[in-house]
Amino acid sequence: MRREVEFGKKTRIILVDDNVEHLLGIRELLTMENNYDVIATATNADVAVSLVKKYQPDIVLMDINMPEKDGLTTICEIEKLNLGVKIIALTGYDDPDLIFRAMKIGAKGYILKTMASAQLMYAIEEIKQGKIYLPSGLSSRFFEYFQKSFKEDNMQNQEQGNLLQYLTPREEEVLDLLTQGVTYKGVAGRLFISETTVKTHVNNIFQKLQVNDRTQAVLYALNNGFANRRKLKMAI
Numbered sequence: 001m002r003r004e005v006e007f008g009k010k011t012r013i014i015l016v017d018d019n020v021e022h023l024l025g026i027r028e029l030l031t032m033e034n035n036y037d038v039i040a041t042a043t044n045a046d047v048a049v050s051l052v053k054k055y056q057p058d059i060v061l062m063d064i065n066m067p068e069k070d071g072l073t074t075i076c077e078i079e080k081l082n083l084g085v086k087i088i089a090l091t092g093y094d095d096p097d098l099i100f101r102a103m104k105i106g107a108k109g110y111i112l113k114t115m116a117s118a119q120l121m122y123a124i125e126e127i128k129q130g131k132i133y134l135p136s137g138l139s140s141r142f143f144e145y146f147q148k149s150f151k152e153d154n155m156q157n158q159e160q161g162n163l164l165q166y167l168t169p170r171e172e173e174v175l176d177l178l179t180q181g182v183t184y185k186g187v188a189g190r191l192f193i194s195e196t197t198v199k200t201h202v203n204n205i206f207q208k209l210q211v212n213d214r215t216q217a218v219l220y221a222l223n224n225g226f227a228n229r230r231k232l233k234m235a236i
Helices: 020-031 045-055 072-078 096-104 117-130 136-161 167-181 186-191 195-209 212-221 226-235
Strands: 009-016 036-042 058-064 086-091 107-112
Touching: 009 020, 009 045, 009 117, 020 036, 020 117, 020 226, 036 045, 045 072, 058 117, 058 136, 072 086, 072 096, 086 096, 086 117, 086 136, 096 107, 117 136, 136 226, 167 195, 167 212, 167 226, 195 212, 212 226
Parallel strands: 009 036, 009 058, 058 086, 086 107
Antiparallel strands: none
């Protein structure tokens, strides 16, 4: 007869894996340990979410590759429950993109199904203590991928976020004069166009910059490096 844990309560775990043989193997492995309690198992996503709602475990070991609804979607659904459950992604693939996506949506660790039992226990203990776990062989690949993705996302967000890029050359000229405090009539005189045409350009500027008036347009331009963009273009 196994001796029960003397100090502290057992870690309550739910296992989710569509591979029944693998699921039973992990359950047997964890059951042999005195400080773990496998309170439920599931072979599909919907059952897994229902079990998490019902039992509110400490840890969920979540298979990523499942039919119908995959593990990533299931992690999102569990995270939305806001129960403080720690999820460990479980998979046979060491794909850095998959690791990144799993960690990004809330997984606290990433474990390969081929890992030795001692590593599995270590991962669970690390995550119980509020840490993040990645196998040493995957951690460097993950962070390289993370840094690359972050740089790409940041550059894309900057390009998409700066609405000044959508202005035509004439609209840029109009906005440049507006930032200098020139009136609509003054803009018309300097650009040799009618005041009505100036107002048309200004309305287009408002729409593209998603602002409602001249003051907001000028502030947006100043806060998003419009002057530097103009100097750069003039120098080319």
